[in-house]
Amino acid sequence: MSVNTYLSTLSSNLVLSSIENESIKKSINTLSKYLNWYFDSDDLHEHFRFGSSTRGTILPRSADSGSDVDYMVVFKNPNGYKPQTLLKYLKEFMEKYYSRSEIYRDSPTMVLELNHIKFELVPAVKDDWGNLSIPAPATDFLEWTSTDPGGFNSKLTTANVHNNYQLKPLIRLMKYWNTNKLKGYYSSYLLEEWLVNRYSFFTKSSLKDYVYDSIEGLYYNFNDSQTFKDRLDYAKKVVSNCKSYELTAYPGLAETEIKKLFPEL
Known part of the structure; x- marks a missing residue:
């Protein structure tokens, strides 16, 4: 050869198998349902998957035990809460519906580890023009940094x-x-x-x-x-x-x- x-x-x-894809799809559907139950329409604009799992470049867990799915939760945030507060809201959400799973913060995300996949939930805010921002890295002086998850x-x-x-x-x-x-x-x-x-x-x-x-x-x-x-x-x-x-x-x-x-x- x-x-x-x-x-x-x-x-x-190194492409996800159909079984692994279906398992992730089910977990995302469940996560989406729980988010809609926990937060009302005044809390969120939207939430969606992004990152390598949407590009076809995510690795199966057999190749990368740390493989994860990125999921963005866009808050309306009329009170201008800081990223730490929105991360806290996501943590409380996870603890309600995933109390038996491993949950921890990995700035600027909240991580949810299930048996078959790891989710990284990223809080985001949207301005009047539809531009998205996520928590800035700890090394930055700003609290938020702009992002274009689909670009x-x-x-x-x-x-x-x-x-x-x-x-x-x-x-x-x-x-x-x-x-x-x-x-x-x-x-x-x-x-x-x-x-x-x-x-x-x-x-x-x-x-x-x-x-x-x-x-x-x-x-x-x-x-x-x-x-x-x-x-x-x-x-x-x-x-x-x-x-x-x-x-x-x-x-x-x-x-x-x-x-x-x-x-x-």
Whole structure:
């Protein structure tokens, strides 16, 4: 088997199964129902799923035990409550309907861990023009930061078509490597964004070439940990070895080598 065939097969296996998709769908329907019961029409504008689970780039839990579904709850907030208050409201909501589940804050979200999936509920507010804002990171001086939860989806869709539908498989593979070999060093969203920006104009001929180029295009900073530097250097060395084996007509050795970064599920 060639490296490209192996990676293509693995990327297909990193797609959520129909069973897992159906389970998530049921959980979202239940969550939506509970939100409508707990909050009245004066409390919320809307609530909806967003993020990687809507883009087809979420990993199954067999590949990423921390895989989660992002869910935005848009408060009307006429009294101008701060993010901490809205997070508290979400916590109280979870405790009422999910008292046996693990619930904790992971700023700027409230996390709900069920047996089969993890939800990250994000409080949001909407201005008079329909613009959304979510709690700002703790490092920011502002309390709220603007967001466009659907904007990146459109950009990814366009880039995926431009790249002959190889971009989503690439993203799943790179997230798998990041989670399992880099211990989640990169933010999942920022990694997706980097890949979309990198291939918005320039395309590659195969999924293998995208993977090679992506790893070769990553660099570390001076203040990164030595552990991360070693792991990234190792990945680059594996890519170099794969290329050498392919040039000398040893596809089997190249496949064995790439599995060091992307093991079978």
